[in-house]
Amino acid sequence: MSNIVDKVIYNTLISEGRVALPEIGTLCLEGEPRTVRFEENIDPEAPLLTEVIVKMGGISLEEATTLYNDWRSASREDNGAITLEGIGRIQPRTIVMDGALDKALNHHSDPLPTARLKRRRTDKWLWWVLGIAIAACATLWAIMPWDINAVFIGTMEEEKKEEPIVATPTVVPYEEVTEEIVVTPEPESKPTVTTPEPTATTTPTTNKRYNLSVGVYSTKQNARDCINRDPLKIGSANYIIGNYPGGKWIVIAHSSNSKREIESLRSQYKRKGKDVWIYQRY
Numbered sequence: 024m025s026n027i028v029d030k031v032i033y034n035t036l037i038s039e040g041r042v043a044l045p046e047i048g049t050l051c052l053e054g055e056p057r058t059v060r061f062e063e064n065i066d067p068e069a070p071l072l073t074e075v076i077v078k079m080g081g082i083s084l085e086e087a088t089t090l091y092n093d094w095r096s097a098s099r100e101d102n103g104a105i106t107l108e109g110i111g112r113i114q115p116r117t118i119v120m121d122g123a124l125d126k127a128l129n130h131h132s133d134p135l136p137t138a139r140l141k142r143r144r145t146d147k148w149l150w151w152v153l154g155i156a157i158a159a160c161a162t163l164w165a166i167m168p169w170d171i172n173a174v175f176i177g178t179m180e181e182e183k184k185e186e187p188i189v190a191t192p193t194v195v196p197y198e199e200v201t202e203e204i205v206v207t208p209e210p211e212s213k214p215t216v217t218t219p220e221p222t223a224t225t226t227p228t229t230n231k232r233y234n235l236s237v238g239v240y241s242t243k244q245n246a247r248d249c250i251n252r253d254p255l256k257i258g259s260a261n262y263i264i265g266n267y268p269g270g271k272w273i274v275i276a277h278s279s280n281s282k283r284e285i286e287s288l289r290s291q292y293k294r295k296g297k298d299v300w301i302y303q304r305y
Contacts, residue, residue: 028094029108041069057128061118229265231278233285234302246272
């Protein structure tokens with residue numbers, strides 16, 4: 024499954040010039056010759072990977088978020104680095120671009136191959152077989168975005184059959200409902216430990232600099248549906264809908280001019296398994 028997410032990242036980066044990876048950062052194409060730049064912040068103008076997966080896979084945002092989080096956990100190494108197939112290796116505050124991507128971006132006469140093949144002398148009929156295989160791989164690569172629906176849905180159904188999901192994270196930057204986690208007491212008569220829900224100490228408005236958001240939507244009706252679901256369990260009346268760059272709508276749960284206050288609220292929600300992000304107005 025990780026190679027499928029890598030291909031979605033690759034396709035989005037090549038077609039859109041940038042892609043935002045929730046809880047990781049943003050990849051951008053820039054310069055001449057073309058290179059990949061990594062930013063630790065989420066660029067609000069960049070397509071959000073979870074939204075791209077929803078559109079390409081025809082699955083729910085909750086399923087796309089679970090798929091993305093599983094990929095992120097499996098791809099991250101002990102030192103924090105993440106290797107993206109066909110793109111490069113993300114290290115702290117930088118990225119080392121893959122040589123194949125550099126060749127594809129800056130030497131258009133030499134397209135990126137779908138597989139690394141070592142040349143060796145063979146009989147003439149073997150070259151014909153190899154040519155047919157390469158053409159088949161290229162065709163599959165070209166139609167991959169149209170077939171990803173079946174891949175995603177099939178994978179999600181298998182996962183649901185094998186092991187029920189206890190707690191599902193909600194949306195990261197651009198876009199849901201998680202189950203509350205209760206800590207079961209030890210066999211010895213120790214008291215049950217529960218973490219209290221974060222309290223709404225800041226009233227959301229549309230003119231504060233720091234905003235704790237639960238999602239960005241392309242239509243206002245989708246934003247209202249998110250509020251009705253009450254993903255943070257704070258009551259639907261405690262959310263507001265604001266304008267977001269690109270003609271989209273952002274759902275805000277808390278807002279303040281104090282960055283420390285908003286970051287503290289975000290940490291509380293994260294400990295409860297809620298997926299929220301900070302949108303900063305300039």
